[in-house]
Amino acid sequence: MTSIGTGYDLQNSVFSPDGRNFQVEYAVKAVENGGTCIGIRCKNGIILATEKIITSKLLRPGANRRIATVDRNIGVVSAGLVPDGRHFVSRARDEASSWRSTYKAPIPVKALAGRLGSYVQAYTLYSSVRPFGITAIVGGWDTDAETKVDGQVGIGPAVGSGGKVDGAKKGGPGLYMIEPSGLYWGYYGAATGKGRQAAKAELEKLDLSSGTLELEAGVMEAARIIYVAHEDSKDKDFELEMSWVSSVDGPTKGRHEQVPSSLLEEAERRAKKAMEGEDEETGSGEGEKMEE
Amino acid sequence: MFRNNYDNDAVTFSPQGRIFQVEYASEAVKQGSVVVGIASKTHTVLVALKRNAEELSSYQKKIIGIDEHFGLALAGLASDARVLSNFMKRQALASKMTYGRPIPIERIVERIGDRAQTSTQVYTKRPYGVGLLVAGVDETGPHLFEFQPSGMTQEMVACAIGARSQMARTYLERHLDKFADSSRDELIKHGLLALKESLSQDKELTVDNASLGVTGVAKDGKRKIETFKLYDGPEIGPLLEAALETSEAAPAAEGGESMEVDT
Numbered sequence: 001m002t003s004i005g006t007g008y009d010l011q012n013s014v015f016s017p018d019g020r021n022f023q024v025e026y027a028v029k030a031v032e033n034g035g036t037c038i039g040i041r042c043k044n045g046i047i048l049a050t051e052k053i054i055t056s057k058l059l060r061p062g063a064n065r066r067i068a069t070v071d072r073n074i075g076v077v078s079a080g081l082v083p084d085g086r087h088f089v090s091r092a093r094d095e096a097s098s099w100r101s102t103y104k105a106p107i108p109v110k111a112l113a114g115r116l117g118s119y120v121q122a123y124t125l126y127s128s129v130r131p132f133g134i135t136a137i138v139g140g141w142d143t144d145a146e147t148k149v150d151g152q153v154g155i156g157p158a159v160g161s162g163g164k165v166d167g168a169k170k171g172g173p174g175l176y177m178i179e180p181s182g183l184y185w186g187y188y189g190a191a192t193g194k195g196r197q198a199a200k201a202e203l204e205k206l207d208l209s210s211g212t213l214e215l216e217a218g219v220m221e222a223a224r225i226i227y228v229a230h231e232d233s234k235d236k237d238f239e240l241e242m243s244w245v246s247s248v249d250g251p252t253k254g255r256h257e258q259v260p261s262s263l264l265e266e267a268e269r270r271a272k273k274a275m276e277g278e279d280e281e282t283g284s285g286e287g288e289k290m291e292e
Numbered sequence: 293m294f295r296n297n298y299d300n301d302a303v304t305f306s307p308q309g310r311i312f313q314v315e316y317a318s319e320a321v322k323q324g325s326v327v328v329g330i331a332s333k334t335h336t337v338l339v340a341l342k343r344n345a346e347e348l349s350s351y352q353k354k355i356i357g358i359d360e361h362f363g364l365a366l367a368g369l370a371s372d373a374r375v376l377s378n379f380m381k382r383q384a385l386a387s388k389m390t391y392g393r394p395i396p397i398e399r400i401v402e403r404i405g406d407r408a409q410t411s412t413q414v415y416t417k418r419p420y421g422v423g424l425l426v427a428g429v430d431e432t433g434p435h436l437f438e439f440q441p442s443g444m445t446q447e448m449v450a451c452a453i454g455a456r457s458q459m460a461r462t463y464l465e466r467h468l469d470k471f472a473d474s475s476r477d478e479l480i481k482h483g484l485l486a487l488k489e490s491l492s493q494d495k496e497l498t499v500d501n502a503s504l505g506v507t508g509v510a511k512d513g514k515r516k517i518e519t520f521k522l523y524d525g526p527e528i529g530p531l532l533e534a535a536l537e538t539s540e541a542a543p544a545a546e547g548g549e550s551m552e553v554d555t
Contacts, residue, residue: 003307009307012303026307026308028309029305029308029309030309031309057465058450059447060331060447060448060449063446081442083408083412084409086405086406087406087410128416130305133309
């Protein structure tokens with residue numbers, strides 16, 4: 001690598017002559033070895049899923065969850081250094097709670113992504129800290145329903161500052177991915193971690209930008225994609241963890257929740273079946289080659 | 293020793309995305325004497341091998357009771373463990389004060405995990421050089437957690453850390469299915485036998501070098517939990533006897549098994 005031996009990669013916040021911060025690039029390397037994480041933005045909700053590699057037989061099955069709830073309607077999953085992920089989640093919870101105490105309403109996903117992006121970016125500015133070794137996917141549903149907010153006294157002015165704009169579009173699904181540099185984008189389908197390339201290829205096939213994928217169908221796809229992304233590290237066992245947020249009239253009633261075990265099992269069963277089908281296809285493909 | 297430029301502090305990533313200072317801190321855990329933890333549906337047990345600096349000195353404390361419902365076992369720098377355990381004692385008390393109930397095990401482990409993570413991201417700090425097994429009972433039953441210098445915490449069914457702990461882990465993996473339904477006595481036995489696997493040849497478990505902590509869900513009575521009980525010194529004698537009795541019979545059975553494998 002061109003970075004090694006130059007001395008410009010030994011300290012955070014230092015630019016190399018061609019304008020790069022190598023420590024941030026190395027942090028990305030930590031992410032690239034982490035378990036695959038994906039997020040899907042569906043018509044009526046968000047799905048988060050992760051591949052949790054089983055590093056020891058002695059781990060308690062089903063415990064050690066990696067998808068965190070940050071506010072009632074927002075979930076976070078991250079790939080990379082797990083303790084860094086917890087730090088990130090803890091900050092996200094503080095942001096969500098402080099937003100609530102200021103505005104008496106839940107934080108919009110877009111605003112949370114912005115706050116967290118700034119926080120992560122700050123860790124690239126100083127040589128006294130290191131960047132986050134994670135890429136995080138933040139997903140949630142901003143309610144479009146007219147609900148009472150915490151500690152509400154009145155309904156506020158009808159027009160003007162703090163007033164409501166007639167016909168303004170509000171609420172809906174939000175999905176963002178934040179990188180170690182602090183850079184973040186909104187996504188229809190996001191993937192990070194070891195199997196991100198395979199996962200991205202699968203996500204692109206789904207035509208997510210049309211916004212027509214139903215939440216339940218999305219759950220099936222998410223499970224399948226994690227299984228596809230796991231193909232390259234087949235020798236390692238893994239647990240699939242999945243969560244979702246729907247609109248207020250959807251299955252989660254606007255909350256971020258674990259996907260119910262019955263649905264999760266169904267999705268895993270179908271994913272395994274789809275994988276078997278694929279194996280047969282590649283098998284016959286090899287046969288053809290032999291004939292040639 | 294081989295040197296590399298990326299291992300001077302915990303705020304520098306290597307080109308592969310590793311943090312060497314944190315990895316080196318994990319090596320300190322491997323220098324500590326072995327500790328074992330197991331959880332069943334009703335109990336958790338911590339077992340430790342204590343070391344003494346010299347013949348005439350006392351043995352280093354390995355298991356610390358934190359609150360009535362949980363305790364920890366340490367491997368690595370004992371002074372770092374004391375900082376963490378004092379912190380946990382304060383947090384446990386504060387939780388009782390504000391919420392009027394014992395702190396959930398997962399919550400307290402999360403707290404030390406977050407604290408340890410900070411010391412891997414800030415130049416002015418160093419990672420903790422200690423690994424912990426935290427075991428206890430709360431409203432959701434018995435729990436066993438492993439804590440590492442990286443700030444990584446994981447809930448385990450059984451776990452062993454410290455010097456030569458691989459042998460104990462092998463024992464635990466072999467008997468993994470039996471733990472869930474084990475009684476209090478059986479769990480203690482498994483703990484001691486796992487610990488015994490990790491002893492070097494010239495050593496054996498005695499009332500001086502073995503230490504054991506148990507807590508569990510109380511069978512009856514007004515109290516919901518069995519208070520964390522530390523067996524240290526003479527008190528551990530009967531437990532050792534009971535465990536070693538079974539292990540005396542075990543080698544014969546194992547011998548029989550290996551004969552069968554041969555045929």
